[in-house]
Amino acid sequence: MNMRYLKQNTFFTIVRLSAFVIAVSIGGFLAYIFINGIGAINWDFLTLPPRDSMTKGGIMPAILGTFYLTAGAIIVALPLGIASAIYLSEYAKQGPIIRMIRVGVNCLAGVPSIVFGLFGLGLFVVFLKFGSCILSGALTLGILILPTIIGAAEEALKAVPQTFREASLGLGVSKWQTVMKIVLPNALPGILTGTILGIGRAAGETAPIMFTAAAFFTAKLPASIFDEVMALPYHVYVLATAGTRIEETRHIQYGTVVVLVALVLGIDLIAIIIRSYIRKKKRW
């Protein structure tokens, strides 16, 4: 065979092999986790609090805590993110200000999660004296997912055809009304996708809530946003690393991991499905 095609085949084989390695690793990883964890999961596991110093019982407080923290993060990040994206996509003209904002958003997206934790500790817990609580954790997570939401919202706004805006402005509608009544509604499914991805990210983060919200164990469920909470990712971490009963609680660890993975991947999958649906349905 021709040398050139031999080269090509060798290269293609290597490329296919790398893709195969990744696919098998992900598949194997998920299968292993689910096979080991699915046995721990039953109705009681999902609805009861832990007991006997965490070696028995369920993870309901951690599920609830993750829900509160994630909901709080979205409440913080969504309005701010959409408003930022509207400015970047609809109002800003090319120039130093928009360039600076963009670099700022990119840098914020690159800040390590533990640094967000330190920041949350310094600002919310210590300086504003909120203490370690749902509010501090939700604010920290909200800032963490802000770049994700801005990015997705801006992309969705940019995808609305220019002709829609021109038609609206041509009818004498003001810029503000055009944005609210024409651009935003058409961009909404895309923004939704970004929001869901943000939810998935916030639900899975551990480092930012370690010093700002998460508790190893709470006897009672949180009564206000100034209470500490248990959270799924933190629960996995403490059970797997702290204490002398790591082997004894292995089944609870696997069970919690399965719940967390199913939650986060489920959320991400919904986002991916919505997005491919939008792409297929697109009328323009």
Place this chain on the structure above:
Amino acid sequence: MPRKLKEAIIKNLFLLFALASLFVLGLIIVFLFLEGIPIFKVVSIKNFLFGHLWYPTYDPPSFGIWSLIVGSLVVTLFSSLIAVPLGILSAVYIAEIAPPIVKEIFKPVIELLAGLPSVVLGFFGMAVLAPWLQETFDLPTGLNIVNASIVLAFMAVPTISSLSEDALYSVPQEFKEASYALGATRFETIFSIIIPAALSGISTAVILGMARAIGETMVVLMVAGGAAAIPESIFDSVRPMPASIAAEMGEAPFRSNHYHALFATGIVLFVLTLGFNLIADYVSHKFKEVGSATL
């Protein structure tokens, strides 16, 4: 209210919201420095960065984070050795080689990998990979550089893969057609035309992937072993900076020297990742391929 005035007010209101990200970034810097700077009354910047001994709780304590910095760099380097080839090659696969159906499935799978919580990967490294490594290589512990690098690589692969794929995808079709017209094979086209044209995007992807690995906390906290010493072999334990911060902040007394030292470690980590991100931003703008019209 006159319409023009109203529009101007609304515009500036949105600008205010858009500046929030910059404002938050500023706040992060302010609070890191506010809580981190006091340590430099106790130890000089040079001794803090390059001191070999990290004994924050000893009497007298010693605050040198050199071994933590080395730990971070070592796991980042080794994970890149795995993640960069895998990430770029899988991007080439998705962009150029995969049949459409496989592509439809493989792309979301990589995205799902990006969404996996890091604590879950850390748990896997701890509960599965560590015992296996320990037994296979007959080691004192399976929590070491190799383990952390493997797990971190799988956190960096999705970043590198999807950003590289974007770059490969945006190479103009005309480039490919011109190459085929000259009689080049698909391999020659990919290797000599498409990859070079996408190089700035691929470089950005690699830098951002490395930034992700260096800033990742839970994996190195759970899997790297936690020994604050300069490693001598790839089977040694290390204590990368994020792991040190996460593990010790809970026990460091409020506003003690130890507390300030951990914030100062956060500054180093922040500056390092900020540097990576600014380089990535610079590379992606400076060497941008502006389409076939530039030829």
